[in-house]
Amino acid sequence: MTSEYDVLVLGGAGVDTIVYVPELPLPYADSYMIRPGIEARAGQTGDFVALGLSSLGLRTHHLDMIGDDPYGDLVRAFHRDRGIDFTEVPLPGGTKRAVNLVSPDGRRLSLYDDSRSRESDRLPEELVRSLAAASRHAHVSITHPCAFALPLLREAGLTISTDLHNWDGENPYHEPFAYGADIVFVSATALADKEKTMRRILERGRAEAVVATAGAEGAYLLTADGLAHIPAVTPRAPVVDSNGAGDAFAAGFLFGRLTGEDLDRCALYGSVAGAYACTVPATGSDAIDRAGLLREVAEPTSRP
Template identity: 30%
Template structure:
């Protein structure tokens, strides 16, 4: 097996985040569940909610895209596969990800729907409530995959959020097959409980068939996936089936189980929680960078915690501080 040129190639939603402050009352009045993500299926509904929002910031986002953005800032070689439309937001997304030294070659899709967007409402406690119109990202075809690129990466990283629509689901299945044939590893983030509820059988089948090497989930997602009675039962059920299971524990830190070894690290201290958007994405960035650069489980978890702490200290799901410098202060 040849040495891979890339550390990670990620497949995910290519979307742009619009972040604005909001009150708890606004969340309730508009029928949302605080801290959760819901899909918006109509562009008219997305426009209506956007009109109600206060002044905010426009920042490129998307779960897997955020992860490779963090990895690239740490020094990993990364590429991203996702679908944008031939419009202003699509141009912004493509510019941002390429400016982050991440390879992005998928051609923009002409016509409707528009590039996906996530309307993120941030309450004073830093919690984010996301309302996502996936738009063009729903139409990523298998033909858009660069199979040589996927085979040339140590890890293929895929997000559960993109499993819903049929076309990108087929693309991700094809990508997994390419990665496995090339002897590469597949990492998968479960994304959200509502995604698991819709696709639990599919996800478990992938795991049982040995198609997933690394799983990222928070406590609630892990319990939902396994339908276990609690987190410990869920870990006992799932850990033996994958090479590495990574579970984020919010303010309690994170744990990983690999080859019968279990390691737990505390959360990194944060001066103030400003916006939790992207915390899990950046945790995965730190962990995967660690694993692709020879760090053990504990140091990889610590690097994930460092990256997560950085991103929740400001608005937006992409890092703004020098992650290499932050990592050096803790890891040496």
């Protein structure tokens, strides 16, 4: 039986306000004059993963809770304009938002508005089951409602991936995601001992692969066969923003996995997609397409 969707993306829809700053950390001052300006645009982790997967030619459906507000309209337009199927569930607290401070070298500091979420927020079980039944794989954002969807996805027999972002390896909130997914992505930024944390995920959970992304240092892939270093890919254009690079890496990796590539090749796809994302301005929303990805991988000059 052929599934209608290759990937069901759960959670991670929202709007970021982009503020360019002269440096990070930003020294205290009464005011700053900002150029090229301040702009609000749709595109948080689930949005960008869905964009990356769709751009690579995978049939993608995004499910999340958003508000009936102008910010929700931006999220709706983001999916509509790019032809990404999107199912929304009302979020009483309003569409999730963040402010991203972006420095000239592309580094980012994100300030997330945590006031939009409520303990009672849920994705309807029957809706999750219905979409899961039509999908091959689920990528789950680490938002509160998605934690309750994990058992439903497992019941449906889907493979699952998740991104723990800047987990410190200790916060128990992340554990259901870390131990409940088949492919786990995590940033190495806050990990005191990345290999120890990666091995704990592999030993305690169901993961076949754990990937720790480390920016210019590349990434680390842990499987039952051991730990491998994945070199960073040199972008073909100047680095302007790291926002969305981790989401692009996840999309590239999943594209490889869902098209039958081995895990090393998946990691290379992720590195190429992540490098491309670093060349896209924070106020933009673009992702590498399948032809571009395969061309970059085929040309040795694209790799260090």
